[in-house]
Amino acid sequence: MATAILEQFINGAMMGSIYVLMALGMVLIYGVMHVLNFAHGVLFMVGGYMAHLYFFNLTGSYPLAILCSMASLALIGMVLERLIFRQLRDNLRMQIVASLGLILIIQNGVVQLWGPHALQMRPASVDALVRVGQLSFTVQHFVIIGVVALAVTVLYLFLTRTRLGTAMRATSQHPEAAVVVGIDPNRVYTLTFMIACALAGLGGALLGPLFLIFPQMGDAPMLKALSAIIIGGMGSVPGAIVGGLGIGILESLSTLVIPTDYRDTIVFGALILMLLVRPWGIFGVRVRGEH
């Protein structure tokens, strides 16, 4: 039994790292812009398709395809922020409506362009297997963990050691004060959105080849990542990491004790529980009047 628990723990951590990658982008957008971007899942999916496109049509190099995918998503993010979300600042409900509209357009647009069948992409890192005890993983699994760790580090350094990053943190803490000290909120918001979309693209480019690239590939991870950032604390990067890993591990362990058709229910149950008991999350800061 103990080995089963350990094995599921590791399985869960692997999947959890994907949730972390998605959650990082979402928590950035929420923390800085106070926008709940439901469209993050489809952007993640586009990242996978972009990686496939670049890999097969432009360069046979997987790392290069990933970078191009991230760049494409950053560009898309800039366009979306400028055209859509900038005009809807402070209007939570219309932001949600807009992101729902985006989901329809992007998801069905992808089906129009690539068809409904799943695409396969198998770079070398996906075919090479690694054994961990009785469990078998691909090199790609470890690549994902490594990349996530790298992304977190880079993000941390960016947010704390650079001017732009500090500007982002300042804007997230107090938008008006940030303006007073000379920070251009528009620039900050656009940059935030671009970085978040690039992270989404990175996630899709990493996950797609591991399994399959298909139009719904971001839907479930988005909901899990949403749960992750709430459980971890909206606006908290360490919260996103703990939340993402935690959810992956929780759903994995749950298959040991409850019928597997309720695996999702466990995650949403944990989400509801956290919201009722401690809505500001594990690492979040309680703001009076906001909960």
Place this chain on the structure above:
Amino acid sequence: MKLSLSAIAGLALFVLGALAPLIFGSQPYILYVLTLALCYAIPAIGMNLLYGYTGLVSLGHMGFAGVGAYTTAVLMKDFGVPFVPSLLAGAGAAGLIGLVVGIPCLRLRSHFFIVVTLAVGMIMYTLFNNLDALTGGAEGLPGIPRPEGFAIGAFEVEFRSLTGFYLLVFTVTALVFLLQYVLVRSDFGRSLSSVRQDESLAAARGVNVFAHKLFAFVLSAAIAGVGGAMKVLFLRAAAPLSFELQESINLIMMLILGGAGYLIGPIIGAITFVALPEFLRVASELRLIFFGFVLLLLARFAPRGICGLTEAAYTKLSNREKAVVAHT
């Protein structure tokens, strides 16, 4: 008459609706689409109470519709309970679940409330899908009977035909609309609006914010239950996928499309939302993309929906100041 434009529009809709079987007698397909639209209009009215007048976004509301739907369906199909008690039981069950969900969750603010309703909706969908013995599960529940007809003197009323059922849904929708009207125009309705506009201020003025929110939530859940029941009675089959996340999202979208906070907003929204794809069937793959763009345009330029645009145009044209009851 305070809102003459709205009153005219409402009356016109009522008359047209009542006469629809005559107007579209030779085109049963249009009548069919209208019936389906009304089945969505009912939960949309409930949503209007919750979102349009109280300001709460619920992304799992079709879950309550599902509770009402399955309760009514199982009672009528497996236990032979007649229509009216079954429908009331469905509404009651949905309202009860609304109470159970609302009490702990309504104290959460905006973002958090939205997410918790999303999670609740997903859990309800999973239950509909997994509890095979109770709901028929993922394979669906076929063979749901239509309500029994009755006779008034020599006049036969039946609900098996399209016309018969249309008139039934129309009646139910009209009753729910009346309920909405009475509520919105009452003092309670005004307090609800004050809660939507500024909670702290309303509380400072002595409004029991929580009680108001809870009442609105429970009532909107019960109304959604009625809508769900009518829909599965119409289709004569129930399926868990009819009550999943995308359907809840559609509910909000049709309300916003029609105009949240307007009495006839949900009805306009439901009819447009259901009718539009039917007319766009020729471009079936593209209609969802088209609809996505409609939403973007709505969010950016017309957050008040069709009713809002109409009102703005009317105001511009008539250049009059209007005393508007329920929105900022």
Place this chain on the structure above:
Amino acid sequence: MRRLTIPAALAAALCAQAAYAQEETVTIGIVTAETGPLAAPGKFQMNGFNLAVETINEQGGFEVDGTTYKLELQVYDTRCNAAEGASAMQRLATVDQVPIVLGELCSPVAAAEAPIAQDMQVPLIITVPTASNLTEQDNPYFFRINAHNGQLNRALADYVQTIDAEPLAFIAWNNDAGRGGVNGMQALLPEDYEIGYVGYFNVGEVDFSNHVTNIRNSGAKSVMLLMDEEPGALAIRQLRDAGLDVQLIGTLAMGSNRFLDRLNADYLNGMVQYNSFPPNAPLERIKAFSDAYSAKFGEESHGFAAQSYDAVFAAVEAMKAAGTTTDGAAVRDALAELSFEGVIGPISFDEQGQASPPVYMTEWCEGGDRKVIFPAEMVADCGAG
């Protein structure tokens, strides 16, 4: 070349005109999922319909009551949504006025379409949904050409008991197809048959590591995969990569070369699956279909395509027998009496509208081809599966 003499030219013109006047089209209705999460299996269904229409039209159409008709399809996307399915059915019956409707992919949607078929007197032949209760509703206008869960599971349950498969594990879609399969198997297997593990996953999920670990720890000797080919390929890969030497039992999507392309012969060796027909069987009707399919679509055929192909022929035969292309009630009566040889086997509908096509089982061989292992009269060696 001699100039055509005037009388000959006139005669030719008259003939052409007469032929033109004789050629009409019949439009039959199709409901399927062209978008949404089940669009991939929906594609195979459409392929079957399109191939049948093309085959019939290329042979000059079909003749009813002295007039030759070509076939056309009016397709509506129901996206596995009950309300959409019902309104599509209503539209086909009242606006497009088709004499018959074919298709559908999802059981609960078919359940919503069935009452409309009865109300509007337009027969509906479904070609994919497997919920058993669909043909238990006493609906004279509802027909199903494919085997339902009870029939499929019967074959699987019988097979499973002939091999050393206990404990048996499942990995299944958490939808009508998957859950129906699991429930059906559990009902048909004897009480004391050991089920090691049941793993459900949602359509769109791709990571099976949880299930793989649990299956290994349950000591299961066989795993039944109740899903379509896209997740199926992933599940098999993950199972085999984890070193699990279990007997794999799959669904009809997993018995084709297209599935082989997603994996390779090593992964699939020894796997068993049910199918509605073995694409390489030497029977003339199967060979003709398989060749035509790969010629047109460039890949091996899919069971759903074969089922749908036969449905079109059933519709045409019914119209011919009824002597009408517009009277739905007459077509329905003809369908009830119909009996013909389809690609998937002999087709005839019982009093509940259910056909009983044979359920085949094929097994993957070492070299990447397949053999037929069930039913006994169709058993064939590697290469004919």
